[in-house]
Amino acid sequence: MNHIAGRPLIVLAHWVSILLSVPTLLFCALTVVGIVAAPIGIGIVLLLATVPALQLVASGQRALARVVLREPVVQEYADAKGLRPVARVRRWATDPTRWRDLLWGLYSVSIGHFLSMLSLSLLIYPLWSIVWFFLWLGMPDVFGTPFGVLHIHTTGQALLFTAVNVVVSSVLWWYAAKPLARWRFGVDSYLLGPSRQVRLQRRVDEVTISRARGADAAAAELRRIERDLHDGAQARLVALGMNLGLAAELVDGDPEGARQLLLEARDNAGDALQDIRSVVRGIHPPVLADRGVVDAIRALAVDLPVDFELQLEAPPLPAPTESAVYFSVAECLANIGKHSRASAAWVTMHPRNGLLHIEIGDNGVGGAAPEGSGLRGVASRLAVFDGTMSVSSPVGGPTIVNLEVPCVR
Amino acid sequence: MRAVIGEDHALLRDGLERILRAHQIEVVASVDNAPSLTRALREERPDVAVVDVRMPPTLTDEGLRVAIEARRERPGLPVVVLSQYVEQLYARELLEDGDGGVGYLLKDRVSDVGAFVSAVRQVAGGGTVLDPDVVRNLLARRTEGSPVDRLTEREREVLGLMAEGRSNAAIAAALFVTEKAISKHTNAIFTKLDLPVSADDNRRVLAVLAYLSA
Numbered sequence: 001m002n003h004i005a006g007r008p009l010i011v012l013a014h015w016v017s018i019l020l021s022v023p024t025l026l027f028c029a030l031t032v033v034g035i036v037a038a039p040i041g042i043g044i045v046l047l048l049a050t051v052p053a054l055q056l057v058a059s060g061q062r063a064l065a066r067v068v069l070r071e072p073v074v075q076e077y078a079d080a081k082g083l084r085p086v087a088r089v090r091r092w093a094t095d096p097t098r099w100r101d102l103l104w105g106l107y108s109v110s111i112g113h114f115l116s117m118l119s120l121s122l123l124i125y126p127l128w129s130i131v132w133f134f135l136w137l138g139m140p141d142v143f144g145t146p147f148g149v150l151h152i153h154t155t156g157q158a159l160l161f162t163a164v165n166v167v168v169s170s171v172l173w174w175y176a177a178k179p180l181a182r183w184r185f186g187v188d189s190y191l192l193g194p195s196r197q198v199r200l201q202r203r204v205d206e207v208t209i210s211r212a213r214g215a216d217a218a219a220a221e222l223r224r225i226e227r228d229l230h231d232g233a234q235a236r237l238v239a240l241g242m243n244l245g246l247a248a249e250l251v252d253g254d255p256e257g258a259r260q261l262l263l264e265a266r267d268n269a270g271d272a273l274q275d276i277r278s279v280v281r282g283i284h285p286p287v288l289a290d291r292g293v294v295d296a297i298r299a300l301a302v303d304l305p306v307d308f309e310l311q312l313e314a315p316p317l318p319a320p321t322e323s324a325v326y327f328s329v330a331e332c333l334a335n336i337g338k339h340s341r342a343s344a345a346w347v348t349m350h351p352r353n354g355l356l357h358i359e360i361g362d363n364g365v366g367g368a369a370p371e372g373s374g375l376r377g378v379a380s381r382l383a384v385f386d387g388t389m390s391v392s393s394p395v396g397g398p399t400i401v402n403l404e405v406p407c408v409r
Numbered sequence: 410m411r412a413v414i415g416e417d418h419a420l421l422r423d424g425l426e427r428i429l430r431a432h433q434i435e436v437v438a439s440v441d442n443a444p445s446l447t448r449a450l451r452e453e454r455p456d457v458a459v460v461d462v463r464m465p466p467t468l469t470d471e472g473l474r475v476a477i478e479a480r481r482e483r484p485g486l487p488v489v490v491l492s493q494y495v496e497q498l499y500a501r502e503l504l505e506d507g508d509g510g511v512g513y514l515l516k517d518r519v520s521d522v523g524a525f526v527s528a529v530r531q532v533a534g535g536g537t538v539l540d541p542d543v544v545r546n547l548l549a550r551r552t553e554g555s556p557v558d559r560l561t562e563r564e565r566e567v568l569g570l571m572a573e574g575r576s577n578a579a580i581a582a583a584l585f586v587t588e589k590a591i592s593k594h595t596n597a598i599f600t601k602l603d604l605p606v607s608a609d610d611n612r613r614v615l616a617v618l619a620y621l622s623a
Contacts, residue, residue, distance in 0.1 A: 241520025
């Protein structure tokens with residue numbers, strides 16, 4: 001459950017909601033009239049005015065729901081700009097969002113209005129009780145029967161009654177304020193936000209894009225590995241073969257030359273092995289395989305010529321996620337090594353609320369571009385796992401990269 | 410003999426130069442990218458070019474395309490293409506013009522220095538030399554009931570060696586039989602495959618290859 005706004009803000013939001021419900025009622029009623037009267041033309045004219053007006057109050061309520069629930073409430077309407085009046089009304093009629101607005105209007109002026117009133121009443125009732133007490137003192141005959149069943153005869157009774165009212169109502173309001181706000185603005189947000197279908201559609205779009213980017217990243221990775229092997233180990237082994245072949249030819253006629261070639265061949269073999277090692281490390285670092293992401297990142301930091309402060313803690317992650325996290329951090333650390341000119345840097349990693357938060361920062365010159373190929377690669381690597389990246393790198397530093405990856409087991 | 414080398418790895422370029430020079434083949438130009446190779450082939454007009462398939466700028470099949478282009482300008486320009494991988498497609502593109510003077514070898518073969526140098530000489534002389542791997546693939550791809558199935562085991566061996574570009578004498582040496590026996594085999598092969606018999610080694614090889622890659 002996310003944190004709802006504080007009580008003062010809630011009270012304010014209820015007030016504004018109640019004020020808004022007046023124009024809401026008006027525009028809803030007129031819209032309904034317009035819909036009914038649309039076939040005879042006059043309704044179209046009416047709708048041209050009331051539908052945008054309704055959108056206006058709905059947007060106001062959206063802002064309130066955003067403030068209270070502390071979560072985005074955004075809605076997209078079907079684009080009807082530049083259409084002729086009749087076509088515009090037709091476009092509105094086929095836009096589910098507009099109908100949801102109308103539905104919200106009906107809710108807002110009835111149940112929503114009631115919930116807001118209830119909340120405010122509980123808040124105002126203690127004040128009213130105190131006012132009542134003084135009224136009773138002045139005119140006990142008139143005010144002696146609150147609720148029509150109680151009969152207050154003495155000042156002590158009146159005082160007790162007031163005290164009970166103040167305490168009970170205040171306590172009730174205190175505990176009910178947040179749940180009531182959650183209902184009232186929750187339904188607002190549900191009706192004024194994107195429908196489930198739209199949300200799913202968006203999610204599918206996101207997933208499609210991230211999957212494509214992930215596939216591209218994987219393909220690029222494979223090309224890189226192929227090229228590394230081709231240009232590195234394979235070429236060196238071929239050279240090794242050449243040297244051995246030449247040495248075999250020279251062994252009788254020019255033993256010294258052959259010896260030189262054999263020594264060169266030995267170096268070729270060593271270099272080829274180094275190349276293969278570095279390719280393997282690029283595919284899946286042995287440290288990562290042996291000891292997990294925390295030690296693997298530690299191993300990366302050790303290699304850098306910068307003072308590092310590390311605070312790392314990670315839950316057990318699925319291997320693909322772990323690998324993505326590792327390579328993302330590796331890319332950021334490589335950037336620090338290459339571009340930052342920093343003297344100190346830090347990496348923190350800790351899980352919170354099902355998200356693994358990672359921060360990589362340095363005190364260098366700043367000016368890192370999230371659009372650069374390296375950081376873009378990090379973003380697409382993480383996107384596959386629904387992770388996100390944000391970069392803050394003003395010129396002059398510091399550079400801070402924040403990564404978040406869901407780590408629900 | 411004058412050779413041009415096109416190879417982007419310094420290590421291998423040096424190795425190739427060393428090998429050719431050690432065998433009295435003059436290296437007149439040694440370049441590491443496609444445009445320079447095109448220029449070197451035009452200006453130096455070498456007797457043979459030894460070219461890596463993959464070269465800058467694109468690091469794809471640049472070397473191969475330069476070689477094919479150069480042979481279009483100068484038909485029969487002898488080219489030995491070296492590759493880390495055997496690609497039937499590349500071999501076929503090289504052989505397509507039917508002018509001979511083509512070699513397509515795995516880079517590993519260079520370590521058999523003697524064989525490599527003799528392949529270079531053979532190509533320079535207008536012969537055709539294919540890597541045994543290419544030939545093996547060509548032979549393996551034959552479908553059921555193809556005329557190749559009508560060949561005896563020994564004839565198929567001879568066909569393979571022939572496709573590698575070896576002369577009758579070399580085939581005879583490899584199989585420890587007389588040259589006469591080999592020419593009997595080759596005649597039988599050509600008859601069974603309906604190929605025109607030719608005395609010219611290279612014509613023969615090209616005919617076989619054309620047949621195999623049809």
